[in-house]
Each structure stands twice: as structure tokens, then as C-alpha cells.
Amino acid sequence: MTAKTFPGGIHPDYGKGPTAGKPVVRAAPPKTVVIPLHQHTGAPCEALVKAGDEVKMGQKIGDTGAFVSAPVHASVSGKVLAVEPRPHPAFGVSLAVVIESDGQDQLDPEIRPAGSLDTLDAAALRKVIREAGIVGMGGAAFPTAVKVAPPPNKKIDTVALNGAECEPYLTADHRVMLEQADDVVFGLRALMKACGAGQGLIAIEDNKPDAIEVIHKALGGAPDLQIIHLHTKYPQGSEKHLLKACLNREVPSGGLPLDVGVVVNNVATAAAVARAVRNGTPLYERVLTVTGGAVANPQNMLVRVGTSFGDLIEQCGGFAKPAGKVINGGPMMGIAQSSLDVPVTKGTSGILCLARGEVARDEAEACLKCGRCIDACPMYLMPLWISAYAERGKHEEAERLNALDCIECGCCSYVCPARRPLVQAIRLAKGEITARRRRQAQPAK
Amino acid sequence: MVEAILSLGVMGLLFGGLLAYAAQVFAVPTDPRVDQLTEALPSAQCGACGYPGCRGLAEAIVKGRAGISSCVVGGPTVAAEIARIMGVQAEEMAERQVAVVHCGGGAGKVSGRHLYDGIADCRAAVIPQVAGKLGHTLCSAGCLGFGTCVAVCPFDAIHMGPDGLPVVDREKCTACAKCVAACPRGIIELHPVSQTVHVLCRNRDRGAAVRRYCKVGCIACRACVRAVPEGYVIQDNLAAVDYSQKVDFGLAIPKCPTKTIVDLSAPAAQDQGAAAEGAKETA
Numbered sequence: 001m002t003a004k005t006f007p008g009g010i011h012p013d014y015g016k017g018p019t020a021g022k023p024v025v026r027a028a029p030p031k032t033v034v035i036p037l038h039q040h041t042g043a044p045c046e047a048l049v050k051a052g053d054e055v056k057m058g059q060k061i062g063d064t065g066a067f068v069s070a071p072v073h074a075s076v077s078g079k080v081l082a083v084e085p086r087p088h089p090a091f092g093v094s095l096a097v098v099i100e101s102d103g104q105d106q107l108d109p110e111i112r113p114a115g116s117l118d119t120l121d122a123a124a125l126r127k128v129i130r131e132a133g134i135v136g137m138g139g140a141a142f143p144t145a146v147k148v149a150p151p152p153n154k155k156i157d158t159v160a161l162n163g164a165e166c167e168p169y170l171t172a173d174h175r176v177m178l179e180q181a182d183d184v185v186f187g188l189r190a191l192m193k194a195c196g197a198g199q200g201l202i203a204i205e206d207n208k209p210d211a212i213e214v215i216h217k218a219l220g221g222a223p224d225l226q227i228i229h230l231h232t233k234y235p236q237g238s239e240k241h242l243l244k245a246c247l248n249r250e251v252p253s254g255g256l257p258l259d260v261g262v263v264v265n266n267v268a269t270a271a272a273v274a275r276a277v278r279n280g281t282p283l284y285e286r287v288l289t290v291t292g293g294a295v296a297n298p299q300n301m302l303v304r305v306g307t308s309f310g311d312l313i314e315q316c317g318g319f320a321k322p323a324g325k326v327i328n329g330g331p332m333m334g335i336a337q338s339s340l341d342v343p344v345t346k347g348t349s350g351i352l353c354l355a356r357g358e359v360a361r362d363e364a365e366a367c368l369k370c371g372r373c374i375d376a377c378p379m380y381l382m383p384l385w386i387s388a389y390a391e392r393g394k395h396e397e398a399e400r401l402n403a404l405d406c407i408e409c410g411c412c413s414y415v416c417p418a419r420r421p422l423v424q425a426i427r428l429a430k431g432e433i434t435a436r437r438r439r440q441a442q443p444a445k
Numbered sequence: 446m447v448e449a450i451l452s453l454g455v456m457g458l459l460f461g462g463l464l465a466y467a468a469q470v471f472a473v474p475t476d477p478r479v480d481q482l483t484e485a486l487p488s489a490q491c492g493a494c495g496y497p498g499c500r501g502l503a504e505a506i507v508k509g510r511a512g513i514s515s516c517v518v519g520g521p522t523v524a525a526e527i528a529r530i531m532g533v534q535a536e537e538m539a540e541r542q543v544a545v546v547h548c549g550g551g552a553g554k555v556s557g558r559h560l561y562d563g564i565a566d567c568r569a570a571v572i573p574q575v576a577g578k579l580g581h582t583l584c585s586a587g588c589l590g591f592g593t594c595v596a597v598c599p600f601d602a603i604h605m606g607p608d609g610l611p612v613v614d615r616e617k618c619t620a621c622a623k624c625v626a627a628c629p630r631g632i633i634e635l636h637p638v639s640q641t642v643h644v645l646c647r648n649r650d651r652g653a654a655v656r657r658y659c660k661v662g663c664i665a666c667r668a669c670v671r672a673v674p675e676g677y678v679i680q681d682n683l684a685a686v687d688y689s690q691k692v693d694f695g696l697a698i699p700k701c702p703t704k705t706i707v708d709l710s711a712p713a714a715q716d717q718g719a720a721a722e723g724a725k726e727t728a
Contacts, residue, residue, distance in 0.1 A: 092577020092585075338559035338576050361562050391564065393597075408574075421563050428569045 003206045004245040005231035008378035010411045012168050012234055012332070014207065018298040019171040019291050024179060026302045027315055031101055033075050033306030034086050034343040035061065036094040040135040041142045042068030047097055053080045056108035058282050060133075061097050070143040070346075071133045074108075075284040075304035076101035089309070089328035089342040090335055096343070099306070111280045117190055125194040125277065132276035133283045133346070138162060138173075138237070138266040139329050141347030144273065147263055148195040154258050156195045160246060161188050163204040163211065163267040164230055164237035167330030170350040172287045173267050175300045177204070177211040180271045181218035187270030188225065190277045195263055200225045202267070203246050207232040234332060235409040239264035241378055253405050268349075288348055292327075293355035296320035303344050309351050310340035324359035327352040332410045365418040373412035373422060379405050383412035387422045390429035395436070398429040406430065478530055479503045485526040487519050491599045493621035506531065517542070518600075518619040542620035542635040544603065544613045548588040549645040549661040549705060551608030555582045556658040567593040568629045583658035586630060586648040594624035594633060615709070641710040642686060642694035644669075649681040663705045669697035 038044035045062030049055055055074040063071040078101040088094040114120060114128050130145035150156050161184065165173040177184060188200045202219075204212050206229050219225045228246045230236050240251045242264060249260040257264050265273075268287060275281040284305050291298035296317030303312060309326065313319065327334035328342070329349055344351075373383040382401055389398040403426055412422040482503035489499070494515045496502040505511035506527060513533065514524040520541055528534065561570060561581035567589040571578045579585045590609040602617035603624055611624075615638060625633045632647045644663060648655055652664030663684050669677040670684070676692045677684055684705070686694055698706050 088577060090577060091573070092579040335574060336559070336576070338579070361560075391566070391569075421569075424563045424569055424572070424575070427572050427574055428564070428566075431572055432568075 003229045003231040005233055005236065006241040006244045006378060008376055008380070008411070009233045009235060009241075010376050010414055011232075012414060014232075015169045015291070015331075016171050016174075016207075019169075019289050019300055020174060020208075022171075022175075022298075022300055024175050024287050024300045024302050027304070027307060027312060029101060029103065029105060030076065030304055030307040030311060032081070033099050033101065033304060034096045034308065035072055035075065035099065035306040036086065036088050036091075036096045036343060036345055037062040037072060038088070038091060038094040039072060039141060039305070039345040039347060040070045041140060042066060042070075042146075044094065045069065045072055047083045047095070049080050049083070049097060051080055051082050054078070055080060055099060057105050058108040058111045058284055060131075060282070061099075068143060068146050070130065070135050070145070071282075072097075072305075073133055073282040073284045074099055075306050077104050077106040078102040087339055087342045089337060089345060089348060096306075111282070113278060113280045117186070117193065117277055120193075120277070122194050122196055125190060128276055128280075129190075129194065129273055132272070132281065134269060134272050134276060135283070135346050136266055137268040137272065137286060137346065137349065139167075139333065139347050139349050141345070144191075144265065144269055147265070148191055150195060150258055150263075155261055156197045156258070156263055157261045158199045158201065158247065158263075159188060159192045159195065159197045160239075160242060160257075160262055160264045161200070161202040161267050161270050162237055162239065162242055162264055163202055163208070163215070164242060165208070166205060166232075166234045166237040167332055167334075167349070168234070169291050169352050170289045170330050171291075172289045172300055172349055174208050174211055176268045176271055176287050177208070178214050180274075181214045183271040183274040184215065184267050185218045185225070186278070187272070187274035190273050191263070191265055191270060192224075197263070198224060201228055201246060202226075203228040203230050203242055205230045205232045205236055234411065235378060235407070238378065238407050238409060240407065253402060283346055286344075286346060286348070288344065289350040290316045290353075291350065292323075292353035293358045294319050294321050294323040294353040305346055306343045308340065309337065309342050309344070312344070312351060313340065313353060319353065321355040321357075323353045324356035325352075325354045327354070332414070333408065360419075362419040364420045367420060368418055370417060372415045372417065376411040376415045378409060378411060379407055381406055383422045383426060384420075386429060387412075387420065387425035390425040390432075395429050395432040398426075399433045403429045404433060476507050478507050481530045482506055482527060485519075485523060485530060486516055487523065489518055489599055489619075489621075491518060491619075491621045491623065493517050493619070493623070518621055520619070540637045540639065543615045543618040543638050544594075544620065544622075544624055544633050545636050545643050545709070546588065546594075546611050546613060547632040547634060547643065547645055547647050548586075548610065548630075549707065550582070550584055550587045550659050551590075551606065551610040553608070554660045555584050555587060555662075557581060558583045565591045566596075567591045568627070571629050580630075584648055584650075584655075584662065586632070586650075587646075587659070587662075588632060589630065593627050593629075597623045597627040599623060636688065640686075640688060642698065642706065642708050644677075644684050644686055644705055645707050646683065646705045649683050651682050655682075661703055661705055664703055666702060668700040668702060669706060672697040672700040 043066035045064045049061045057077045059074045060071050061074050078099050081098040081100050085093050086096040126145050134144040135141040192200050239257050243249050272283050289300050326337045386398045386401045386403045406426045410423050483500045486499035494502045513528050516523050570589050592605045594611050595603050602614045603611050606612040620635050646663040648662050655662035665682040673696050675690050676694045
């Protein structure tokens with residue numbers, strides 16, 4: 001099979017070497033966990049517990065009635081110390097439940113399977129997925145139960161699992177595919193049933209031949225499941241580009257994969273779905289990669305949600321070199337942190353600690369109009385013009401150049417020889433455009 | 446030669462007559478007052494009145510859709526001129542307002558959170574993807590110091606001071622509110638020019654937390670309320686001047702332990718303004 005891909009994109013230094021071959025190790029059980037009530041795209045949860053309460057591992061501690069949301073669960077058993085605002089790796093500050101572990105890790109007796117995959121129907125499966133608090137584990141943390149519940153006028157024919165892991169440095173999905181291949185395939189079956197799709201596929205970049213082989217075996221030649229080799233290129237794991245490469249279907253501007261009959265999920269999400277269906281286990285721990293030139297001993301770790309970044313870096317031998325930047329996620333789309341006291345959330349795919357020498361702080365210069373950003377842009381946009389308008393506050397013009405279609409992958413900033421902060425400017429424009437649309441929509445109500 | 450002069454001359458006369466006739470027949474009746482008003486307005490085209498430029502406002506005034514004193518920039522003199530043109534009595538003009546930056550945490554007074562080397566624009570520095578909107582100083586309410594307010598001011602009435610805080614020129618400021626809308630922290634407000642005592646802080650963190658990272662932040666110690674009970678209110682860990690009261694707010698200034706309450710007409714504040722002026726000239 002020849003590797004498939006999409007036009008545009010970049011070939012950064014992948015930096016996956018130090019961790020790709022290392023099996024996942026279980027992180028030491030944390031003494032205290034800080035579990036944010038907002039770990040997903042959508043409405044934040046309300047706390048179901050208060051300071052002084054005893055909680056069991058896996059017990060639901062936060063939920064909300066909003067449709068686009070996912071409940072959160074305790075990742076240790078012990079006593080709730082406080083429900084208060086705490087630093088958050090993606091939102092700055094979020095209300096969080098602080099739990100002191102009793103070291104017992106007693107599982108909540110309520111946790112049991114709701115039924116088997118054969119007996120559960122689509123609606124029941126979606127309920128299992130929602131109650132387990134499962135969200136997209138690639139980084140954006142969109143609630144999975146919402147994703148697999150398409151509006152009645154849209155038909156889903158395919159569930160695609162994203163095993164591309166195109167972000168440099170991260171190897172967590174790679175290890176999940178190698179070590180939990182059966183869970184990944186079972187999860188794919190469950191997701192297909194939940195949204196009524198007849199076809200399933202797993203797309204993997206060709207820099208992970210071992211994962212392709214293991215998953216191929218796990219599929220066992222099922223006629224409705226397919227494995228697709230992807231060319232190694234960034235941002236191959238973007239769902240729109242994954243679909244372009246795998247199925248040659250193009251998601252319309254402003255649309256979702258749903259509009260072309262597909263639901264895309266991360267492989268780690270599928271593994272979490274499998275555990276939720278098989279055992280009723282909610283999502284309170286995940287595999288992530290702690291890596292980067294500053295870390296003494298980079299590793300892939302199985303980590304409880306709510307463990308602090310500092311704790312995990314300590315378990316990886318601490319900083320061998322002075323750290324220049326600590327990022328939640330990968331180097332292209334991750335968010336730089338200003339404190340190591342932030343907790344791991346369901347969406348944390350990696351903790352990247354770049355050493356001082358690895359992080360460049362370059363002065364931006366005037367745009368050369370070289371057009372390299374246009375060549376690199378996988379969404380066929382013109383980043384130089386959108387960012388120029390954005391920097392001058394001309395957001396209508398930026399909107400006319402389809403700024404909202406930007407997926408913020410960072411290819412333009414990566415290739416820019418003048419080192420201009422293109423993505424930041426486009427993000428600014430996107431924020432202003434959506435804010436204005438909201439303002440305009442209000443009086444119409 | 447002669448034919449050419451004759452034919453062109455006759456054609457010229459013909460078309461000239463036609464145009465003169467057309468100008469009479471198809472004339473669009475315009476109110477001469479619109480031109481007079483446009484002349485009288487400041488021509489800053491700032492849009493502070495809500496109309497597209499000064500001519501837009503002039504048309505609105507003539508049609509009776511805008512009031513005599515709609516031009517905040519022109520103030521009472523322009524209002525009087527407009528009243529004269531429109532032949533009406535000038536309304537009682539509200540007192541002139543000026544912008545006030547409610548933050549005193551300049552360089553050396555507030556601790557940093559992280560290095561920020563992105564776009565030097567306040568609005569870009571607080572997009573959600575940069576530290577979740579918290580900003581690069583530990584105070585998540587204070588001035589970011591990139592001078593977006595300075596850049597949007599159409600009247601050159603706001604400049605960056607020597608300590609990295611914007612300083613409003615209270616003479617030049619016309620209360621057009623461009624800076625108020627541009628500031629992502631929402632710390633610029635309009636106040637009557639005679640109101641010179643202000644609490645220069647908008648941080649609602651608890652006092653102990655504010656003390657850790659800012660030397661001039663409000664710690665809600667209530668000293669101002671004790672000094673002038675009817676002039677100040679404390680809400681959400683933040684003191685505020687109750688502008689509706691007619692009392693001497695300045696009595697609380699010496700009592701404020703963090704020097705958060707400032708009289709902008711006091712010599713120190715004026716010095717600051719003068720220093721900013723000097724810094725601008727040398728720049």
C-alpha cells in the first residue's frame with residue numbers, strides 16, 4: 001500500500017527518538033490531585049462534592065446538564081480538601097477539586113459495565129461514553145459522546161481513528177497502539193456502533209511501521225475495518241487532512257467531518273471507550289509523553305488526571321539542563337506554561353520541556369512577501385495577508401480571506417524566514433471575528 | 446482650421462447650455478446647513494458620535510436624529526456654534542470628560558509571570574492561547590503596557606509614560622472612548638474632568654495575594670472607607686470612588702497604605718505627565 005497524504009504542510013524535526021521505543025511506565029500515585037472541573041471544549045462542570053467529603057477512585061465529582069460537556073471523575077480515593085480556582089494548563093485558571101489521596105486507590109463500587117457491546121444499542125453506548133467523561137485525547141478535548149451523536153439529518157458512514165500523531169516529540173499514541181491494540185480495535189467497534197457507521201479505518205503515519213504491523217494483526221482481516229498508511233508530514237493528524245488523505249473527502253469551509261459523513265477520533269480515545277464499555281471505567285488516567293531536551297530521562301507515562309506537571313518532571317529525573325520552555329502538548333500547537341503547578345488534564349498528550357538552547361527568541365522582521373507561508377498552509381490560506389490585516393485591526397478583511405478556516409497548525413510561523421508571529425495574529429483575528437459575530441447574533445434573538 | 450474652431454465652439458456652447466439646464470432641472474435639494482455644520486464640526490472623523498464621520502453627524506443633526514451636543518470631541522464651543530446654525534437654544538452641555546487609566550502597576554511595581562515575545566499589542570497578548578488570557582504579569586487585571594490605547598487615539602492625547610504605563614493628556618483628551626473600547630483589560634474609563642481623585646486599580650484578588658505581586662494594588666484594607674465613609678465603597682476586594690457623592694475624596698489619599706488612590710491633578714501626577722511628554726520628544 002502506498003502512503004497517502006495532502007497538499008501543503010511541513011517536515012519538522014520530529015524528535016520522537018528518545019521516547020518512541022520506551023514502554024509506558026505507570027507514574028507514582030500522586031499524594032494530592034487537582035482535578036479541574038473544565039477539561040473539555042464546552043460548558044464547565046459544577047462540583048458534586050465539597051471540602052471534607054470522602055471520595056472513591058472513579059467517582060463522579062463534577063457534571064453539568066449542558067449538551068456539549070463531559071463529567072469529571074476522581075483519580076484517587078481520599079478526602080476533598082477544597083473546591084477552588086487553580087491554575088489550568090489551557091484556560092489559565094479554572095475551578096478545581098483538590099483531593100488528598102489516602103493511598104488506598106479504592107475503586108468506586110458503582111463502576112461496573114452497563115452491558116456488553118452486543119447487548120448495548122447506540123443510545124446506550126453514547127450514554128456509557130458520556131458518563132465515563134470521555135473526551136478527544138489528542139488535545140482539543142471535544143466531548144466524544146457529542147461527536148458520535150450526529151444531528152438526524154446527517155448520516156455517518158465511517159469512523160476514522162487518528163493514529164497519525166504528527167506533532168513532533170509526542171509518542172503517547174504510538175505506545176497506546178503498540179500496547180493496547182486490542183482496546184483500540186474494540187473501541188473502534190464501539191464507536192462505529194454508537195454512531196451507526198458501517199466502516200471503520202485506522203490511519204497511521206509510516207514513521208511507525210511497528211504500530212502499523214501490530215494494529216494490522218489486531219484487525220484480524222475484518223472486512224469492514226481498514227488500516228491506512230499515511231505519509232509522515234505535519235499536520236497529517238488534523239482531522240480535515242486525515243480525511244483528505246484517507247478518503248479524498250474535503251470538509252467544506254466552516255464545516256465539520258460530520259458534513260462528509262465521518263467521525264474522527266484519536267486512538268487513545270478509542271482505547272478509553274473500550275475500557276468504559278468493557279469495565280465501566282471512567283476516564284481518570286491517560287498515557288502521555290514527558291520529553292524534550294531539558295528532561296533527564298524522557299518517558300511515556302500512564303498518569304492520573306490531576307497530577308502536577310512538576311511531579312511528573314521530577315519522576316523523569318528532573319531537569320538535566322536549564323529549561324527554556326515547558327509546553328502542555330506538542331511544540332507546534334501546545335500551550336507554553338508559566339508554572340509547573342498546573343495539573344494534567346484529559347487533553348494533555350505530552351509535557352514538552354525544551355532546554356534553553358532549543359528555544360529561539362528571535363526578533364520578528366518585516367514580511368518579505370516570499371509566499372512560503374502560502375506554500376506551507378494546508379488550508380490553502382494566505383497567512384501573510386490575514387496576519388497583516390489582523391495586526392492592523394482590519395478584521396473584516398481578515399474574515400474575507402477566510403481567517404476562520406485557519407486550523408492554527410503553525411506551519412506558516414514555522415517556515416517564515418522573517419520569523420513573524422503569523423499564527424498569533426490570525427488567532428487574534430479569529431477571536432475578534434467570532435466575538436463580533438456573537439454580538440451581531442444577539443439582537444436578532 | 447476655422448471649421449474646427451467653429452464646430453468645437455458651437456458644440457461647447459450647446460453642451461454648456463445643456464448642462465446648465467440639467468443642473469437646474471435635476472438639482473438635488475440639499476440643506477445648506479449640512480455644509481455649514483460640517484464646517485463647524487472638528488473634522489476629526491473619529492466616529493465617537495456613532496455616525497460615519499463629521500458630515501454623517503451634520504446630516505443627522507439637520508434631520509433631527511442627533512442632538513445639538515452630540516459631538517463630544519467639539520465640546521461646548523462646537524455645540525454653541527451648531528445651536529447658532531440650527532437656530533435653537535444650546536442645550537445644557539454635560540461636563541467634559543477625560544479618560545482615566547485605572548492601573549498604577551508600572552515597571553518595577555508588579556512582578557512578572559513569564560516572558561512574552563509575541564506581537565506587541567495588548568489584545569494579542571491576552572488571546573486564550575497565550576497563558577489562558579492571564580497576561581505576562583502576575584496581575585491578571587492590570588495594564589499590559591503595549592500601548593494599544595496609544596495607537597488607537599486619534600487625538601494624540603495618550604502616551605506611554607517612563608514606567609511603561611499610558612498617561613492621558615487631560616487637556617487633549619476628547620472622551621471619544623476609542624481607548625476605552627481598545628483596552629482588553631477594560632481599565633480605561635471616562636470621568637468628568639473635575640473628578641481628579643481615582644482608585645488606580647481594578648484587581649479583585651484578595652489583599653494578601655495582591656501584596657505578593659504588586660506594590661501599588663488595592664488590598665481592600667478599608668482605610669479609605671474609614672477616612673471618607675460616604676465617598677468610598679469596597680466590593681469584591683476592591684475599593685472604588687462613589688462618584689455620585691459630593692465629598693472631598695482627596696482626604697483618603699494620605700491614608701491609603703499602598704498609594705493606590707491618586708489625585709491626578711496633584712504635582713506628582715503632573716510631573717509624570719511632563720516626563721512622558723519629555724520621553725516622547727527624545728524618542
